[in-house]
Amino acid sequence: MINIFRIVYILMPLTVVMAFLWAPGAEILGDTSRIIYFHVPAAWASVLSFFVAGSASIGYLFDEKNKRARLADVSHNSCVIGMVLIVLATVTGSIWAKMSWGSFWNWDPRETSIIFLLLVYSAYFSLRSALGRKERGSRISSAYLVLAMVTVPFFVFMVPRIYPSLHPAPLINPEKKLFLEDKMRITLAFSLASFTLLYFYILVLMNRISAIEARMVNKRNEK
Amino acid sequence: MAGEIYRNLLKDFRVELRSRFAVNLSLSFAGTMTVTIGLVTSGVTLSPQITSLLLWMIFFFSAMNGLSHIFVREVDQGTFMFMNSKIGTDAVFLSKLIYNSVFFAIIQVIITPVFVFFLQVEVKCAAVFVATVFTGGLAISATSTFLAAMVSRAGGRGSLFTIMSFPLLVPVLWSAISGTIGSFEVRADCGWGNPFFLLAFSGMIAAISFLLFRHVWIEE
Amino acid sequence: MKNRLTGLVFASLLLMNWVPSAYLFGKAPAAVESKKTGNSEAKDAENSEGVLWIVMIVVLIIWAGLAGLLVRIDMKTRKIEKRLDGR
Numbered sequence: 001m002i003n004i005f006r007i008v009y010i011l012m013p014l015t016v017v018m019a020f021l022w023a024p025g026a027e028i029l030g031d032t033s034r035i036i037y038f039h040v041p042a043a044w045a046s047v048l049s050f051f052v053a054g055s056a057s058i059g060y061l062f063d064e065k066n067k068r069a070r071l072a073d074v075s076h077n078s079c080v081i082g083m084v085l086i087v088l089a090t091v092t093g094s095i096w097a098k099m100s101w102g103s104f105w106n107w108d109p110r111e112t113s114i115i116f117l118l119l120v121y122s123a124y125f126s127l128r129s130a131l132g133r134k135e136r137g138s139r140i141s142s143a144y145l146v147l148a149m150v151t152v153p154f155f156v157f158m159v160p161r162i163y164p165s166l167h168p169a170p171l172i173n174p175e176k177k178l179f180l181e182d183k184m185r186i187t188l189a190f191s192l193a194s195f196t197l198l199y200f201y202i203l204v205l206m207n208r209i210s211a212i213e214a215r216m217v218n219k220r221n222e223k
Numbered sequence: 224m225a226g227e228i229y230r231n232l233l234k235d236f237r238v239e240l241r242s243r244f245a246v247n248l249s250l251s252f253a254g255t256m257t258v259t260i261g262l263v264t265s266g267v268t269l270s271p272q273i274t275s276l277l278l279w280m281i282f283f284f285s286a287m288n289g290l291s292h293i294f295v296r297e298v299d300q301g302t303f304m305f306m307n308s309k310i311g312t313d314a315v316f317l318s319k320l321i322y323n324s325v326f327f328a329i330i331q332v333i334i335t336p337v338f339v340f341f342l343q344v345e346v347k348c349a350a351v352f353v354a355t356v357f358t359g360g361l362a363i364s365a366t367s368t369f370l371a372a373m374v375s376r377a378g379g380r381g382s383l384f385t386i387m388s389f390p391l392l393v394p395v396l397w398s399a400i401s402g403t404i405g406s407f408e409v410r411a412d413c414g415w416g417n418p419f420f421l422l423a424f425s426g427m428i429a430a431i432s433f434l435l436f437r438h439v440w441i442e443e
Numbered sequence: 444m445k446n447r448l449t450g451l452v453f454a455s456l457l458l459m460n461w462v463p464s465a466y467l468f469g470k471a472p473a474a475v476e477s478k479k480t481g482n483s484e485a486k487d488a489e490n491s492e493g494v495l496w497i498v499m500i501v502v503l504i505i506w507a508g509l510a511g512l513l514v515r516i517d518m519k520t521r522k523i524e525k526r527l528d529g530r
Contacts, residue, residue, distance in 0.1 A: 009510050013503055020463075020499035031495065038460045061438045084453045088460050095464045119390035126386050130377040140373050143435045147369065147391065150431055154394045201513065202452060208520045209449075215527050 005201035008194060015187070015194045023187040032099045037187055039096055041195035043089035043114065047152075049082030049199060050117060054149030057142035072138035073210035074203070075145060076128070081202055083121045090114055120148045224317075227310045231318035235293060244296075245326065249289030253334040256281045261341030271407035274344055275400045281338065282363065283396060285330055290367040291384045293319050293326075294375035303375075307441070316436040319372070320429060324364040331360045348413035352406035355414075358421035359399035365425040366391050369432035372439050395424060448516050455509035459502055466498045 019037035053075040060071035093111065094104040105111065127144055131137030239245060260277055269277070297303040306315060335356055339346065346352045367388055374384045398417045405414025 012506055012510075016499060016502050016506065020495050020502075035464055038463060042460060061435065080449070081453075084456060088457055092460055092464045116390055116393055119393075123387045123390055126383060127373065127377060130383055136376065139438045140376055143439050144370075144373060144387065146435060147366075147428070147431060150427065151391050151394055198456075202449075205513065205516050205520065206449060208524070209516075212520060212523050212527065219527075 005197050005204060008197040008201055011190065011197060012194045015190045018187045018190055023183045024181060032096075033184075035092055035096045035099075036184075037191040039089060039092035040188065041191045042085050042092060044192055045195045045199045046082050046085035046089055046114075046117065048196065049078045049085060049203075050120075050152060051149060052203070053078035053082065054145050057145040057149075060142050061139065061146065070207070070211060070214070072142060073214070074207055075142055076138075077203055077206035077210060079121055079124055079145070080206070081199055083118075083125070085199070086114060086118050086121060090118065117152065120152065124148070224311060224314050227314035228318045228321070231306070231310055231314060232322055235318065235322045238296070239326070245289040245292035246330075248292075249285040249326075249330050250333060252288050253281050253285040253330060254337065256284070257334060257338050257341055264342065269342065271404045272400075274342060274407060275403035277342075278335075278338055278403060279359070279396055279400050281334065282331065282360070283392065285334070286327060286363045286367055287385045287388060289330070290323050290327065290364065291371040291374055293322055293368070294371040298375045298378075312437045312440055313433065315440065316368070316372075316433055320365065320368045320432075323368045323371075324361055327360045327364045328357065331356055344407065346406055347408060348406040351402060351413040351415060351418065354418035355399055355402035355406060355421065358418045358425065359395060359402070362395040362399075362421045362425040362428065363392060365428040365432065366395065369428070369436065369439070372436065376439060391428075395421065398424070448512060452509060452512050452516070455505055455512060459505045459509060462501055462505065463498055466494070 015037065019034055023034070023037070025031040025033055056071045056075035056078065060069070060075065063069070063071065093114065097106060097108075097111070098104045124141060124144055128137065128141045131140055260281075294303075297306060310318075338344070367384075370384060370387050370391070374387065377383060398420050402414050402417030402421070405417065
């Protein structure tokens with residue numbers, strides 16, 4: 001399964017070339033709009049990683065026969081990657097905000113939602129370090145992630161659509177349209193695909209390392 | 224199960240009445256904050272936005288001071304193993320949830336009039352105000368109960384509970400503050416949507432916490 | 444191995460995204476200014492394309508480093524897995 005994620009070795013450089021050379025600059029913002037190909041996929045991947053972590057946590061918690069013990073590691077690794085992506089999305093978003101709206105931070109509902117996600121991740125890591133990596137610690141931190149996953153859709157999807165926002169029209173809007181030129185739309189699609197594949201590739205690699213660590217610990221305990 | 228819930232609830236109220244630790248902590252904090260804000264702002268009419276914000280900040284930090292105690296006490300006093308052996312996990316969760324909801328409602332009933340009095344707040348839509356305060360309190364209790372169980376098992380105190388609670392309570396605070404602002408302003412609809420949202424949120428969180436509680440509470 | 448390599452992966456990922464962001468941010472005032480004055484747009488466009496190429500190459504170099512790290516982790520983990528399997 002990992003072979004499909006290796007497509008990112010070709011897709012990512014292609015995306016970079018398209019982002020800088022093929023896609024045109026936007027009408028008013030010009031070349032500065034190219035930041036969309038880094039900011040939007042990073043934000044999308046961070047939310048995806050959060051949901052993957054939450055889903056893995058559900059699988060781990062309701063695994064009666066203890067067949068999926070590694071799902072705790074999947075959820076933790078997903079959170080680690082998600083944290084990096086969130087920081088990425090926040091910084092690139094702030095830079096874009098300064099270029100478009102004149103200040104780095106405006107407490108826009110969408111900006112606030114990303115900070116909220118950052119807080120959830122931070123709380124998860126605080127809890128995890130307080131609990132340690134034992135079985136019980138994994139169960140409790142997984143339960144926290146499941147609870148957090150339930151509250152996130154409200155902030156990430158509902159609030160920016162209820163309250164007025166400076167943010168460009170979200171991709172899922174009442175008109176169900178993408179307000180971008182064709183070339184920009186294709187480049188954005190490539191960018192989203194690249195970041196998604198990159199996220200899954202790094203996740204699979206980290207999971208394999210966690211599995212190796214677990215096997216080595218088991219071997220040591222057996223001796 | 225109803226019998227177990229009732230007995231555990233009675234026990235918790237009796238213990239709390241005897242020690243009065245959590246209620247003193249929450250009430251003292253909320254009272255001190257209210258009086259301090261009243262003193263600092265003396266005579267100045269604050270906008271509905273700032274007044275609502277202050278009221279919910281007081282409620283939030285009172286909750287952080289008092290709502291984790293119900294589980295932390297069980298672990299500290301070493302009674303949680305005995306409780307687990309006598310009472311089912313579901314009954315433990317439900318009794319603690321009801322306890323926290325009643326406890327926080329009592330705090331709110333005492334603090335809200337004091338706040339309104341000292342800050343000379345004009346409440347335009349009393350029904351919405353009461354509904355928002357009550358449902359907001361329910362939502363905070365529902366979320367805090369489950370998190371308190373986690374924190375007690377993590378051996379953490381104080382700040383860990385606040386760090387974990389804040390992100391999950393942001394939607395609650397957002398909606399509660401919005402609803403309270405609506406009740407302070409003259410508006411046609413008075414903002415009834417917010418209390419309904421808070422009620423729905425509490426129900427959802429309580430349901431999910433109920434399903435997850437055994438994974439947090441029981442030692443494998 | 445995990446902490447060091449994953450740390451490098453994440454650092455590269457951050458750099459890969461912040462470099463173009465920083466460039467585009469630095470470019471923003473000039474773009475706005477030339478739009479206002481309407482002066483030497485052709486020259487601006489030429490300079491801008493040249494710098495765009497440079498930034499793109501820098502990002503591609505960073506990506507190459509990141510890809511190299513990922514390949515290294517991939518191969519190393521496969522080697523250890525084979526050893527643990529007793530192959």
